[in-house]
Amino acid sequence: EVQLVESGGDLVQPGGSLRLSCAASGFTVSTNYMSWVRQAPGKGLEWVSVLYNGGNTYYADSVKGRFTISRDNSKNTLYLQMNSLRAEDTAVYYCARIRFLQWTGDYWGQGTLVTVSS
């Protein structure tokens, strides 16, 4: 059974850093496209970043230069390192497996809440 479990969300001050984790089971992270998608309170979904199986990474303009997506193949885990956090980064962060030929998120985690506030 495919499962994604996010962790690492917390309350952090503006300008601070946080690392989110997404532990996968039932499939291999390194052979799939993996993505982070966020949802601000009461708002819609917003794509954040994607990591291709070959290692290429891409980011939304809103986080480019501040966030870094990566993976640990030995732990079958996806990460999102978030630096220089802003109030507008406050959101539930979901990781998702991307079925790359169809460009669709077929499995999603339950999300982890990041709150940026002083």
Place this chain on the structure above:
Amino acid sequence: QSALTQPPSASGSPGQSVTISCTGSSSDVGGYNLVSWYQQHPGKAPKLMIYEVTKRPSGVPDRFSGSKSGNTASLTVSGLQAEDEADYYCSSYAGSNTLWVFGTGTKVTVL
């Protein structure tokens, strides 16, 4: 990276049909047959309902159907049931620069 446009709300009585639109541009919805639809209940993760405009993943009822015309995609829920009450989001591949764009979301209410 502008969001795709969806109506904020839609509603129907049990057994009726509701159709939700998702309008983008030739750079996303109109340029690729890579539109997906997700259902999200409050406090839950999005669930894939439709991919590649018209295809349903295993386990999704055939009451859910998708279509596309030009720069606008649509999701139709037929035979509305109480459990269909949720937020629905479209998404589309948007090319090698923007990659993935989501819709603004539509809250479906079953009257």
